[in-house]
Amino acid sequence: MASKPSNEVFLQQLKQGIAEFELASSPVTPISSMICPRYPSPFLGGGGHRFFARIGSSLGGISPALKKVEHFSVQKVTGDGRCLFRALVKGMAINKGITLTHREERDDADELRMAVKEVICYDDKERSQYEEALVAITVDESLKRYCQRIEKSDFWGGESELLVLSKLCQQPIIVYIPEHEHRVGGRGTGFIPITEYGVEFSKTSKGKPRKVVRLLFSGRNHYDLLI
Numbered sequence: 001m002a003s004k005p006s007n008e009v010f011l012q013q014l015k016q017g018i019a020e021f022e023l024a025s026s027p028v029t030p031i032s033s034m035i036c037p038r039y040p041s042p043f044l045g046g047g048g049h050r051f052f053a054r055i056g057s058s059l060g061g062i063s064p065a066l067k068k069v070e071h072f073s074v075q076k077v078t079g080d081g082r083c084l085f086r087a088l089v090k091g092m093a094i095n096k097g098i099t100l101t102h103r104e105e106r107d108d109a110d111e112l113r114m115a116v117k118e119v120i121c122y123d124d125k126e127r128s129q130y131e132e133a134l135v136a137i138t139v140d141e142s143l144k145r146y147c148q149r150i151e152k153s154d155f156w157g158g159e160s161e162l163l164v165l166s167k168l169c170q171q172p173i174i175v176y177i178p179e180h181e182h183r184v185g186g187r188g189t190g191f192i193p194i195t196e197y198g199v200e201f202s203k204t205s206k207g208k209p210r211k212v213v214r215l216l217f218s219g220r221n222h223y224d225l226l227i
Helices: 007-016 031-035 083-095 102-121 124-138 143-149 159-168
Strands: 173-178 191-197 213-218 222-226
Touching (some): 083 102, 083 222, 159 173
Parallel strands (some): 173 213
16 A cells, blocks of 8 residues: 655645645733634534645646736735734624734734644544544644644644634634745746635635635745735
8 A cells, every 4th residue: 555645745746736735821811812712712612614725636737827917915924833814813803893912912822722632632523523633634644642742832823724724713724835836947926825724714604705724835834824
C-alpha cells in the first residue's frame, strides 16, 4: 500500500495545479465572542456538515488556477507564530465593522487557538464532529503530541485549525497564494485561491451572503489578510 504524500507534497501539487481542493477569566466580554458567536461557549452545538475539504484528483493540461487570478489589498499580520489566528480574527472583525487593537488581536488569536484545543483535545464526542481535521492532524504526529504543541502561543496554525474554526465560527474562509509563486518565472501581482473552507456557511440563516475571510499563504509559511 502506497504511503500518503506529505503536507509539503500536497502544497506543491496545489501550487503547480496538479491537484485541487474539492468542497464536498476576564470580566469583560471578549471581542472574539462577537466575532465568532459560537466561541467561547458552547464550543460545539447542533449538527452541520462534517466534510470540509479534500485533495482532489490530478488535473490534466494547463492549471485552471491560472484562470482564477484575483486582486486584493494585503494587510500584513505580525509573524509571531500566531499569524493564522491573527489574520482570521482580524478578518472576521473587519467583516463586522470592528477595529481591534494590537493587544485585542493577539488575545483573540490566542482564544481561537485554545478553542481548537478544546474541541480536539478534551472531549471524544466533540472531537468526532471534526473528523477531517483529526485526519489532517494525525498524518504527521500523534494527537497527544499535537495537544501539547497547541498549548504554546507560538504554535503555527494551518489546515487542521482552519477546518475546525470555519465550522466553529460558521465562517467561510478562502486561502490564496501569491500569483508569482504559482507561475513559471515568478511573475504576477495577483492572488490565486487554492483552498476553501466552510462553504456551507456562505449564507446566513436568512439566506443572505456571509462575508468571506480571505487569507494569503506565502512560501514563508506565513499568513496575511486579504481585503
